[in-house]
Amino acid sequence: MTDFDAQFVPPEPNPVVSALIARAMLLRAKPDEFISLFHPDAVLHMIGDRRHSLFYGDYRGHRQILKLLRDVDAEFERVDHRLLNAVIDGDCFALRRLVEIKHRGSSQTALVVIGHLVRIREGQFCEVFEYADTATMRRLLC
Numbered sequence: 001m002t003d004f005d006a007q008f009v010p011p012e013p014n015p016v017v018s019a020l021i022a023r024a025m026l027l028r029a030k031p032d033e034f035i036s037l038f039h040p041d042a043v044l045h046m047i048g049d050r051r052h053s054l055f056y057g058d059y060r061g062h063r064q065i066l067k068l069l070r071d072v073d074a075e076f077e078r079v080d081h082r083l084l085n086a087v088i089d090g091d092c093f094a095l096r097r098l099v100e101i102k103h104r105g106s107s108q109t110a111l112v113v114i115g116h117l118v119r120i121r122e123g124q125f126c127e128v129f130e131y132a133d134t135a136t137m138r139r140l141l142c
Contacts, residue, residue: 013088017120021086021093029078031069035062039124044068047131052138076140077102079109091120103140112136 020037027034038044044065048056055072059065079100086095094117102109113136117129 014090016123017088017091017093020120020123020125021083021088021095025081025083025097028081029073031066031073034069035066037125038062038065038128039121039126042125043127045127045129047129048134048137052134053141075104077104084113093118093120101140106140108140110136110140 024034024037027037040062042061042065044059046056046059046068050056055068055075059068079102081097081099084096084098086093094115097114097116099112099114100109101112113133115131118125119127
């Protein structure tokens with residue numbers, strides 16, 4: 001490979017971040033274990049319109065984030081999920097997941113694309129932005 005070609009080859013992703021993503025995918029259904037992936041001072045931004053769901057907003061620290069995770073799991077069941085794609089850049093990553101969820105109250109199911117932008121500090125999530133397809137979520141909640 002020439003020096004010119006090497007400029008267009010992305011660096012290998014950070015293996016620590018790759019392992020953290022894999023662990024997150026495995027643990028998400030277990031909030032009490034999943035919270036260990038978050039830095040104690042972490043902030044989770046659930047992006048969306050609060051008029052359509054009380055889950056949207058900012059959550060700070062383990063206590064608030066764990067409560068949110070439990071509340072979401074009480075409202076929705078994840079039937080299936082898979083990683084669509086991920087981009088790792090140093091200690092940050094972005095990913096998209098396709099999640100089949102079932103609303104526990106109405107039993108309606110839907111496929112929802114969820115996007116995440118994550119910053120990592122000391123091997124843990126320190127800031128997370130999560131955006132779920134709001135149109136699909138609105139149909140499930142109405």
